[in-house]
Amino acid sequence: MMIQKKRILAAALSAALMAGTLAGCGASAAGNDEAADGEKVQIQYWHINSENQGGAAVQEFIDTFNASQDEIEVEGRFNASYDELLKNLQADTAAGNAPSIVQVSWSNIEYFPANFSYISPEEIVSEYFPEDETFLTDTFSDSILDLARNSEGVLAGVPYSVSNPVLFYNADLLREAGLSENGPQSWDEFVSFAKTVKEKTGKYGAYLQEGDTWVLQAILESGGASMLTRDGDTATATFNSEKGKAAMQSYADMVLTDESAVHLTNNDEGIQAFNDGEIAMYIGSIAKATNIMSSANFDVRSTTFPAFEGEDRAVPAGGCYLAITAQDPEEQKAAWEFIKFLCSDDNAAKWVAGTGYVPATKGAENSQILKDYLEQNPLMQAAMDQRADAVQWTAWPGSALEAQQALIDMRDQVLGGTKDVSTAMDECQAKVQAFIED
Known part of the structure; x- marks a missing residue:
């Protein structure tokens, strides 16, 4: 039974994907030459993977899966962001055109289960695939699987993409400015390096990923703030603490x-400027590593997110889980087969190689594909080194999309110089609290 909630709302990779990817196709999908009724089950997979962040890999997976069996036909659909995807999902579901699988960001682990219709992985296994009883625990560690559970313990989907924010830097520009080619090792050094680059070269010292609240949270919480505090059933926005304001002020300065x-x-503009050598340091998702390695014509390196003095590094786990939103049982079963295909050891490793995400499955780390990739791509090591510093990307209860937009607006007001840090953060926290209680 579908879980009903209260409101319905680049060439090397291609070659690798075509080799050995039949492993992971479920037996019920690949075992017959034709579907029972002679027609393929059509399913749609919604994702946010643009051309510079895994879009080619997504299409290769779809094409390979479709060619591997005669029962299921997968079609991909790109959405510009996780939040836009949910807005489109709301509209298409209301119109009776719900897709079968959607990527949902970790930041929406509270919002999605409360507002959309879906079938949980545990339920689909129980209903249709008893032979997959141990698939989830065999494939994922408890800590990764728990990323896809909300505060009530509901498993809303299957973990897929896991990332964290790292510091990419242009070692040539740092050397030109007389700075260490090893990059900054703390937040204070990051600030100092950026200022020196601007003074010595005339180019910008840094760009920090915008477009969402992800890196903003890393700054605030690495600075000692806490985005959200829970006391039993009570949730309170707490990011406008003195430490939070100090971290934001340093960024604004x-x-x-x-x-x-x-x-x-526009984050793509920031990445392009970094790749063009106009910015010395870029803090953004490790999932951008593949794009950066293929585009930058300089000595590009990476290091861990710069830690604030006296505080623990806190890097939100970015990425997504895969939720099954199909309404029809045959589409639900087909969606599960495609998800299992995506999560096979080698395919999970190829997803890392095609995007730069860190591995989500247990088996991916044992894949020779991943071992070879990590050896050839040292940019990934920073993200691997700080996996233990990962925290949950804040999942706001209540009106989550509005809460996230309020934080984005606050950041833009401060960085645009239209409001001071204290005023903007106080006003924002009041708005976010109201959205929590909505």
Whole structure:
């Protein structure tokens, strides 16, 4: 039975994907030449993987899966962001055109189960695939599997993409500015490096990923703040603490006072400027590593997210889980077969190689594909080194999309110079609390 909730709302990779990918196709999908009724089950897979973040890999997986059996036909659909995907999902579901599988960000682990219709992985196994009883625990560690559970313990989907924010840097520009080619080792050094680059080279010292609240949370919580505090059933926004404001002020000073960091709401523009050698340091998702390695014509390196003095590094786990939103039982079963295909050891490793995400499955780390990739791509090591520093990307209860937008607006007001840090953060926290209680 479908879980009903209260409101319905690049060439090397291609060659690798075609080799050995039949492993992971479920027997019921690959075992027959034709579906029972002679027609393929059509399912749609919604994702947010643009061309510079795994889009080619997504299509290769779809094409390979479709060619491997005669029962299921998968079609991909790109959405510009996780939040846009949910808005589109709301509209298409209301129109009776719900897709079968959607990527849902970890930040929406509270919002999605409360507002959309879906079938949980545990339920689909119980209903249709008893032979897969141990698939989830065999495939994922408890800590990764728990990322896809909400505060009530509901498993809303299957973990898929896991990332964390790292510091990519142009070692050539740092050397030109007289700085260590090993990059900054703390937040204070990061600020100092950025200022020196601007003074010595005239180029921007830094850009920090915008577009969502992910890196903003890393700054605030690595600075000692806590985005959300829970006391039993009570949830309270708490990011406007003195430590939170101090971290935000340091970020704002880089943009407005030192003019060493650039404020660009379009993250693709920031990445392009970094790849073009116009920005010395870029803090963003490790999932951008493949794009950066293939695009940058300089000595590009990476290091861990810069830690604040006296505070523990806190890097939100980015990425997504796969939720089955199909309404029809045959589509639900087909969706499960495709998800199992994506999660096979080699395919999970190829997903890492095609995107730069860190491995989500147990088996991926044993795949020779992943071992070879990590050996050839040292940029990945920073993300691997800070996996123990991962925290949950804050999943706001209540009106989550509105809460996330309020934080984005606050950041833009501060970095745009239209409001001071204290005023903007106080006003934002009041708004977010109201959305929590909505």
